[in-house]
Amino acid sequence: MSQLSPGTGSGSPGASVGPDFPDLPEATVARLPEYLRALSNLAEAGNDTVSSEALAAAAGVNSAKLRKDLSHLGSYGTRGVGYDVALLVGQIEHVLGLTHRxxxxxxxxxxxxxxxxxxxxxxxxxxxxxxxxxxxxxxxxxxxxxxxxxxxxxxxxxxxxxxxxxxxxxxxxxxxxxxxxxxxxxxxxxxxxxxxxxxxxxxxxxxxxxxxAIELQILSFHEHRKASLTGVALTGVAQNGVAPVEGVGG
Incomplete structure (x- = not known):
């Protein structure tokens, strides 16, 4: 049985499950659709090439992680030029099995x-x-x-x-x-x-x-944590004898 959720799974980098098909880490597979979405938007905007930094920013990841992910596909870009957008779209679509609907x-x-x-x-x-x-x-x-x-x-x-x-x-x-x-x-x-x-x-x-519901509960945790940190900060201000900002805590 394989129960997959975001950010989990197995797969050894560099291994192969077939003649031209890399066995990618599951975390990399989960990010490939984000890269494809960003690349499609870049192509629609008329961009032929993109730097790893620009693509990473568009996909919401850091550039080092992006370069490592794309290296599993055999795509390393060109120094000073970046990645060929159309070529990279084709590579990702091939790996994701999207060459046909x-x-x-x-x-x-x-x-x-x-x-x-x-x-x-x-x-x-x-x-x-x-x-x-x-x-x-x-x-x-x-x-x-x-x-x-x-x-x-x-x-x-x-x-x-x-x-x-x-x-x-x-x-x-x-x-x-x-x-x-x-x-x-x-x-x-x-x-x-x-x-x-x-x-x-x-x-x-x-x-x-x-x-x-689980995703909302996770966001609720972050809201609770931010509120707790804000409360700690306000308590510290009060203990130091500094007046709180108008409209806060009063």
């Missing part, structure tokens, strides 16, 4: 699933949602963004017909594991899970988990 099945078309089904940004990133599924008879048969919602019992047949590569779960937590089982039985080995639970899947099935 991947078909995606979305299971669960409630509020979140409905929003995902209508998101136009997937197409420009190399994906196309080709099938929508649900078990709710009130939703089955409805059309969302040009696609009719089918009953999940038809998933296996549709997965073969549409050559679906990735399954997205946007169901309540209680339904997520049964849905994952259906996806696995249909031969889908890559799953993006929005349900707030951990899935049990066989070896060889990769799962990425997106839990918005």
């Amino acid at each position: 991947r078909a995606v099945a979305l299971v669960g078309v409630g509020n979140l699933g409905h929003a995902l089904a209508g998101y136009a940004g997937f197409g420009s990133r190399g994906f196309r949602i080709t099938a929508l599924f649900d078990a709710d008879p009130r939703l089955v048969g409805k059309t969302i963004n040009g696609l009719m919602v089918r009953h999940i019992e038809h998933l296996a047949d549709v997965a073969v017909q549409e050559a679906i590569a990735i399954g997205v779960i946007a169901t309540p937590a209680s339904a997520a594991q049964p849905v994952a089982d259906v996806l696995v039985r249909a031969g889908i080995t890559s799953i993006l899970n929005f349900a707030p639970c951990v899935l049990s899947v066989p070896d060889g099935v990769d799962v990425r988990k997106v839990d918005l």
Whole structure:
């Protein structure tokens, strides 16, 4: 089983899983889409080359980390010139398997699933949602963004017909594991899970988990920490006999 979350995983730099395919550290894989987004924006703006510093700033990482990541792809740039934008886009798209659009099945078309089904940004990133599924008879048969919602019992047949590569779960937590089982039985080995639970899947099935509540809780921690540090600073000011700034602490 492979349960992947941002910043975790394995992979030995320099190892190879095939003739021209590097086995990248998972942290590097997680950053490649950010580099690709930044490079695409640079290309649209008419830039042919970019320095490592400029690309790192656009992607939100430090330049040393970026250069190390790109070295795994065999791309080192040219001193005094930087990286060829179009060439680097091609290299990253090749490694990420984006040279052709991947078909995606979305299971669960409630509020979140409905929003995902209508998101136009997937197409420009190399994906196309080709099938929508649900078990709710009130939703089955409805059309969302040009696609009719089918009953999940038809998933296996549709997965073969549409050559679906990735399954997205946007169901309540209680339904997520049964849905994952259906996806696995249909031969889908890559799953993006929005349900707030951990899935049990066989070896060889990769799962990425997106839990918005967890991300908010992490931000809450940072807010709590900043408030605590501010309180400590204000306490220190008061103990030193310095008047607080007007409107603060009074």
